[in-house]
Amino acid sequence: MNENRTALVTGGARGIGVEISRQLAERGLRVLVAARQLEAAEEACRTIGPGALPLALDVSSAKSVTEAVREAGELTGGGVDVLVNNAGVSLDGELRPPYVDEEVLRATLDVNLVGAWRVAEAVVPGMVRAGYGRVVNLTSSYGSLALMDSGRHPAYRVSKTALNAFTRMLAGELSGTGVLVNAADPGWTRSGMGGPSAPRGPEEGADTPVWLATLPDGDDTTGGLFAGREPLPW
Template sequence: MRHGGRTALVTGGARGIGLEMCRQLAAQGLRVLVGARGREAAEEACRAIGPAALPLALDVTSAKSVTEAVREATGLTGGIDVLVNNAGVSLDRELRPPYVDEDILRATLDTNLTGAWRMAEVVVPGMVEAGYGRVVNVTSSYGSLALMDSGRHPAYRISKASLNALTRMLAAELSGTGVLVNAADPGWTRSGMGGPSAPRGPAEGADTPVWLATLPEGDETTGRLFADRRPLPW
């Protein structure tokens, strides 16, 4: 219960890895806001997690929804100390570069990149004012330029590479404020996106994001990408 009194907001928190992140954060003593596009899904997740969880209707593709949800969350809890940008989509078909499906590209970027950016824009100023914050962007090794060896899933890869860039820029901008910004690759995990044949369970996939979300005060780890709590190259 070492994090008692802190509040975490997890986007895409009603199922899969996001739900497990909420469970693990609540187990460490945080109050958890479960963000989901449908309030009923968020409420069902909260019943599974327990009294430390609160439902939050939140669509990261809508600036209006983000603003209203964060206003509601702040009213309920007094402030947000931890932001986990977990909401994401993988919509790619079999097309590979140089071919592009612009509708899929736009939809993928709107959730995976711009959605996280919207959340940071609204949440981070309160963290800076408080002198404490943890931002975790859930990414993928598919977005690592150093590891990119295929054109498969191009829109997804581009979105995650861009999210990695946002992670580094935010971390640099917030240096010295007490707000740490890192990216976590959960690995191929059984979930709605990963599918039932993935080798990892949600608990294993949630471990690294939760670890980064709960870095202790005084820790200076920021602007980095991790998998299994070990650094990955950008």
């Protein structure tokens, strides 16, 4: 049935995002590979192959989100069945609490939290009408309150903690609709954000998000935080 499903992957043109897009396409989904620059999305689609469609989308712009979702409908002739909120930034320097760089905090929240929220607002109502949907928010163990033990990367951590809360709220709101909402921690993965010394390759980092994005009909896994396909504490 996957060949009839459409997935939208934000930040899909590089790193974990392009690998998530590739694995979803391999599973038979039509994948909208979204990036701020259309050229980057087009290049990623050339590497992924059939089933991948490029889409210009800047999650920090409400106008861009609206236009991209409208274009997605025109490209596919339908709605979005699977949303992977992968787009994210880590802008922290060496500053730690109680000190704050308000510009960095606002910019981080605007992409990592509000950006994911914007895209979900645009596509989730269609999922509810269809009675099927999968929403996967890419997060980090750095955002887990249970595992938090330092003030390193404070804006990034707070943004992911807030994204985790949004995941829980959205999952609760959509309970019983056929739309499952979960958060995935890909782990420290070699990418533009993770850097070249990270121990995991993109294939391993993409595994849990792809698993959650393709949960089968009848599965009721929702409102969870997972790493390595296993639950993590919030």
